[in-house]
Amino acid sequence: MKKFLLVLGFELKEYMRNKAFVITTLVIALLGGAVLFLPSLMDMSEYLPVPSKNGETKVEEETEEEVTLDYYICDENQLIPESLITEIFGEGTYQYVEEDKIKEAIETEEIKAGFVIRSLDEMDYYVLNKGMMDMESQMMESALVTAGQIDYCKKHNLEYEELSSVYNKEITVNEEILGKDTESNFWYCYAFEILVFMMIVLYGQMIATSVTTEKSNRSIEVLVTSTTPTSLLFGKVIAGAIASVMQVGIVLVCILGSYQLNREAWGGSLDMIFNIPAEVLVTFGFFGLGGFLFYAFLHGAMGALVSKTEDISKAISGLMLVIMVVYMLSLTQLSNVDGIIIKVLSFLPVSSYSAMFARIAMGSVSMVEVIISGVILIVSIIGAGWIGALIYRMGTLRYGNPIKITNLLKEMKNDK
Amino acid sequence: MKLEVRNVRKSFAGKEVLHGINFQVESGTALGLLGRNGAGKTTTMRIIMDVFKADSGEILLDGKPFEPSKQRIGYMPEERGLYPKRIVLEQMIYLARLRGMSKTEAEKSSKKWLQRLEVEEYANRKLETLSKGNQQKVQLAATLVSEPDIVILDEPFSGLDPVNSQILKDVVRELIEEGRLVIFSSHQMSYVEEFCEDIVVINHGNVVLNGSLKDIKKEYGKNRITVSFDDYTVEKSKAVIQEKFGDFVAITGEKKEEVILELQEGKTKSDVMEAMLKEHLSIATFGNYAPSLNEIFVMKAGDE
Numbered sequence: 001m002k003k004f005l006l007v008l009g010f011e012l013k014e015y016m017r018n019k020a021f022v023i024t025t026l027v028i029a030l031l032g033g034a035v036l037f038l039p040s041l042m043d044m045s046e047y048l049p050v051p052s053k054n055g056e057t058k059v060e061e062e063t064e065e066e067v068t069l070d071y072y073i074c075d076e077n078q079l080i081p082e083s084l085i086t087e088i089f090g091e092g093t094y095q096y097v098e099e100d101k102i103k104e105a106i107e108t109e110e111i112k113a114g115f116v117i118r119s120l121d122e123m124d125y126y127v128l129n130k131g132m133m134d135m136e137s138q139m140m141e142s143a144l145v146t147a148g149q150i151d152y153c154k155k156h157n158l159e160y161e162e163l164s165s166v167y168n169k170e171i172t173v174n175e176e177i178l179g180k181d182t183e184s185n186f187w188y189c190y191a192f193e194i195l196v197f198m199m200i201v202l203y204g205q206m207i208a209t210s211v212t213t214e215k216s217n218r219s220i221e222v223l224v225t226s227t228t229p230t231s232l233l234f235g236k237v238i239a240g241a242i243a244s245v246m247q248v249g250i251v252l253v254c255i256l257g258s259y260q261l262n263r264e265a266w267g268g269s270l271d272m273i274f275n276i277p278a279e280v281l282v283t284f285g286f287f288g289l290g291g292f293l294f295y296a297f298l299h300g301a302m303g304a305l306v307s308k309t310e311d312i313s314k315a316i317s318g319l320m321l322v323i324m325v326v327y328m329l330s331l332t333q334l335s336n337v338d339g340i341i342i343k344v345l346s347f348l349p350v351s352s353y354s355a356m357f358a359r360i361a362m363g364s365v366s367m368v369e370v371i372i373s374g375v376i377l378i379v380s381i382i383g384a385g386w387i388g389a390l391i392y393r394m395g396t397l398r399y400g401n402p403i404k405i406t407n408l409l410k411e412m413k414n415d416k
Numbered sequence: 417m418k419l420e421v422r423n424v425r426k427s428f429a430g431k432e433v434l435h436g437i438n439f440q441v442e443s444g445t446a447l448g449l450l451g452r453n454g455a456g457k458t459t460t461m462r463i464i465m466d467v468f469k470a471d472s473g474e475i476l477l478d479g480k481p482f483e484p485s486k487q488r489i490g491y492m493p494e495e496r497g498l499y500p501k502r503i504v505l506e507q508m509i510y511l512a513r514l515r516g517m518s519k520t521e522a523e524k525s526s527k528k529w530l531q532r533l534e535v536e537e538y539a540n541r542k543l544e545t546l547s548k549g550n551q552q553k554v555q556l557a558a559t560l561v562s563e564p565d566i567v568i569l570d571e572p573f574s575g576l577d578p579v580n581s582q583i584l585k586d587v588v589r590e591l592i593e594e595g596r597l598v599i600f601s602s603h604q605m606s607y608v609e610e611f612c613e614d615i616v617v618i619n620h621g622n623v624v625l626n627g628s629l630k631d632i633k634k635e636y637g638k639n640r641i642t643v644s645f646d647d648y649t650v651e652k653s654k655a656v657i658q659e660k661f662g663d664f665v666a667i668t669g670e671k672k673e674e675v676i677l678e679l680q681e682g683k684t685k686s687d688v689m690e691a692m693l694k695e696h697l698s699i700a701t702f703g704n705y706a707p708s709l710n711e712i713f714v715m716k717a718g719d720e
Contacts, residue, residue, distance in 0.1 A: 218497025225465045225491050225515040
């Protein structure tokens with residue numbers, strides 16, 4: 001334990017003395033904090049959804065937009081009342097034409113789109129390139145539906161406005177959430193998932209590099225003959241983890257603190273990301289950091305497989321694949337936090353950091369499940385550290401090409 | 417304290433590189449581990465230090481299994497390695513503490529060894545800013561910082577200029593005088609001859625010579641003499657000996673102006689001297705042949 005603490009202190013000091021590390025931390029923290037002070041210092045209501053600085057509610061100025069002719073409509077039987085078309089597409093944006101003019105006008109990009117109304121149940125829609133956000137077809141469809149309803153009312157001697165008000169009745173909803181509000185928790189949950197993913201990827205590589213450096217500068221032989229590989233690997237990895245958490249922590253404290261100080265100026269518009277409940281932070285602290293530590297040990301072990309820092313990315317590629325798959329699965333399952341996939345993921349040490357965290361923040365999970373997942377994670381962290389130390393020891397003095405993990409495992413088995 | 421290496425064998429990728437290494441060394445003496453490049457010296461040292469596990473055989477200290485982690489050992493590997501970007505004093509203190517010293521002891525000892533090796537002015541500099549020779553001295557200081565009872569040095573003289581070599585020689589001599597157990601490997605035979613009472617020559621993973629340097633030299637000089645004649649070149653001396661004293665001696669080599677001779681069976685040095693005097697030859701030198709370690713080494717390991 002004493003030697004582990006010695007290694008930890010020595011390695012940690014290296015990070016704290018690293019000017020690039022310190023400067024990056026301070027710059028990001030100060031910039032992040034400063035940006036959140038802006039609405040308090042100047043009127044940002046023109047650019048951001050925040051109240052104006054003098055307390056006046058900004059009235060959107062009606063700007064006169066130039067009306068352009070965008071649509072040709074062929075409605076020979078006048079099935080849709082023109083008032084309805086004007087209401088939906090706007091005055092002056094359309095023109096009634098013969099059917100044969102439509103295609104040519106679109107091909108010469110004279111207009112955006114064209115419609116031929118065949119009946120109340122059928123229409124043709126013409127467009128040159130259909131965009132992702134193309135709404136014109138749906139707009140005309142809704143006009144046809146309304147025209148159909150009006151026609152039906154006429155034929156059956158019914159009052160359209162009266163029926164419409166019954167069908168589209170406004171309801172007052174008094175909402176009281178007794179469990180969790182997935183909608184409001186979603187964004188910071190999403191943000192934390194990305195944060196842990198980034199920590200694992202960025203700092204994992206940093207930890208692997210710190211282990212490989214000892215092989216490349218050949219100090220490893222002196223070290224492994226001076227203390228145990230377990231003390232060395234645990235000391236190095238945990239020092240890297242502490243430094244990473246400190247860096248992220250300082251940035252987070254600055255940003256969250258700044259937001260709390262300026263929350264009123266922001267009108268609470270970023271609450272969905274920055275106003276995080278304490279229990280969510282505690283959960284994130286345990287599962288997020290636990291998962292990070294688990295991967296940190298695995299990165300440390302992978303770093304011991306190579307002797308040149310340029311080979312690190314090759315050594316950690318398998319690990320990166322697992323991280324990416326877990327990340328993709330977790331994000332896609334955020335909208336279904338009580339599904340079977342996320343339930344399974346929440347017990348696996350490779351994915352519980354995000355899956356269990358998401359389930360706690362947004363879904364239904366019992367305390368027993370949380371404890372079981374937590375225990376699995378802790379045991380896995382220790383296991384990863386132990387295996388990492390064995391690999392570190394076996395990888396000592398293996399220079400040249402990266403060592404294949406399968407060969408190393410075989411040798412470890414033979415050595416027993 | 418007696419360290420014994422018994423029948424140690426080691427293979428890499430199915431090829432045996434050590435075929436049963438045996439030797440022993442005691443406190444207050446230095447053992448020179450000699451051998452050509454790739455002979456197995458470094459592997460033997462690494463097995464002693466538990467960097468590699470032996471396939472078979474054992475390492476004993478005073479008759480009990482040797483556990484490096486439980487002893488104060490100073491090990492300087494062939495691949496020099498400290499932290500190039502860290503302060504010299506800081507990493508020495510770190511290594512001393514890893515080997516069990518308190519912070520105060522470590523600091524005191526670090527300063528002492530830096531001073532002894534004449535690199536104290538670099539204590540607060542980053543290692544990478546030092547010259548190669550000074551880095552080598554810092555490495556030695558880091559090896560000795562924990563005041564080890566057992567010192568294992570792999571090629572300690574490589575990369576040192578004559579002045580720094582002298583400092584290192586003095587330090588090694590002091591270590592022996594202080595009763596520490598020293599094992600070191602070197603290609604420079606003169607250093608081995610200076611310190612070592614015992615030598616082990618390893619060739620292709622086998623111990624080909626092992627024992628007291630004095631006895632080995634005596635054994636290799638046995639029945640051999642060196643002779644030179646006034647005003648004779650070595651070639652002329654050889655021709656005369658061949659022609660006139662073939663019944664007494666056989667020529668085995670030459671050393672500077674002298675011819676090395678081996679006595680024929682049943683002949684003595686006196687017989688040779690008498691025969692030469694009878695021929696009225698003007699003898700310049702006549703004496704016992706004392707082979708240098710270098711010559712013995714070439715004889716035993718220079719097989720290719």
